Amino acid sequence: MRAVQITEFGGPEVLNVTEVPDPVPGEGQVLVEVSRAGVNYADTHQVEDSYLSSAKLPLIPGGEVVGTTPDGRRIAAMIGHGGYAEKALVHEALAFDVPDGVDDVSAVALLVQGLTAWFLLNKSVHFAPGESVVVHAAAGGVGSLAVQLAKSMGAGRVIATASTQDKRDLALSLGADVAIDPATEDLTAAIIEANGGKRVDAVLEMTGGRVTDQSLAALAPFGRLAYYGMASRELPKDIQLNALMSHSSTVSGFWLAHAFANPTLLKQAYAELAAEVAAGRLKVVSGGDYALSEIREAHEALRARKTTGKLVVNPSK
Template sequence: MRAVQITEFGGPEVLKVAEVPDPVAGENELLIEVDRAGVNYADTHQVEDSYLSSPALPLIPGAEVVGRTAEGRRVAAMIGHGGYAEKAVVNKYMAYDVPDGVDDVSAVALLVQGMTAWFLLKKTTHFQPGESIVVHAAAGGVGSLAVQLAKSMGAGRIIATASTQEKRDLAVQLGADVALDPASPNLDKAIIEANGGKRVDVVLEMTGGRVTDESLKSLAPFGRLAFYGMASREEPKPISLPALMSHSATVSGFWLAHAFGNPPLLQQAFAELAAEVTAGKLKVISGGDYAMSEVQQAHEDLRARRTTGKLVINPGK
């Protein structure tokens, strides 16, 4: 089969299309023909070996797929790697039936990015109706879904950030009350001003560097910041525990892999998200449907923040 394979770590240039042996399903596994594979920031970190876990080479990247089994069952699934390929083997307990009203792009978007947004709001920050929330990178895969979910959960005020006016306009269209440029000087003060002069209850942050540092300064007492990525490749400043105590603030980290040990909860999350899409309450923004031969361009576009919404690879092209 054709697949995207890396034999060395590096930037997008190491992603090569190659002929590799077909995968073979083992016990409790399903072999599927892949219709679309999702592209995530985590993939770019995995390819350059800067992720939380170091993979072995050679490696076929890609952690989420949608496709069909030989019997015709349409499923979406998360896998550790192997998604950028014409065929993939998935754990049957991590495979979710896709309703007819959910297209391929939406199906893969509801996996890593949809479930990340779901867990950040419902489990990590325990977001409550009436609370204010800041969603950074609000035009991206996770952010665009988090804005909509926060809205449907009864957010008091949603403050989005995005790097361009076009992206900020999109965030407002999706439900944000206001959208800011994260490069604004004194971002903490801009956030507080956008919240009517009040500090905010929740921040969803995946940028790193000064964005994290200044977001922390904007938290209200009992405020929560969930850190789930570092797209800028810049680490935030070390956090002082006494400083957290003095503001009764909470800072948490989130990595979706830690939810893999609870398949029923993942099934619940996917089913709830799919129902929202089917009902027209949750809209997945398609950020680009790339041919397999265009995988380097997909990674370059994502890393350069030229994209909005969900990027996918089409193994059939």
């Protein structure tokens, strides 16, 4: 089968399409003919071996797929690696049936990105109706879904950040009440101003560096910041525990892999998200449908932060 395989770590230049043997299912696994594989920012870290879990070579990247099983089931699934290929192995525990009315791009977008948005709001910041929330990178895959989910959960105010006016306009079209530029010199003041002069209740943050630092400073008493990525590749300042006492703030980290231990909850979350898409209440923004041979371009666009919504790769092309 055709697949993207890396034999050394690095940037997009190490991604090469090649022929490899078909994978053979083991116990608890099923073989899927992949119709679309998701492309996530985490994949760029996996390719350069800078992610939370270390990778081993040779490696076929790609952590999520949608496709068809030999018995005709249409499923979407999260996998550790192997997604950028015509066929992939899926563990049944992390496979989700895709209902009618949910297209391939949406089906795969609801995996890493949709489930991340769901868990951030429901489990990390325990978001409640009437609260305010800042969604950073609101035009991205997670952010674009988190904006909509927060509104559907009764948010009092959704404050989006995005790096260009087009991206900010997209966030507003998805339901954000206000959209601001994260490059604003005093981001803390900009967030508070966007919330009508009040500090905010929750922040979903995946940028790192000064964005994390200044978002933390904008939290209201009992405010919560969930940190789930570092797109800038810049570490935020170390957090002093005594400083958190000044506003009774909570800072949490999130990595979706830790949710894998609860497949029942994962399936519940995916089913809820898929139902919202099928009913037309949750919109997945398509950020590009790339051919397998264009995988370098997809990674380059992600690393340059030029993308919006969900990027996928089509292994049949």
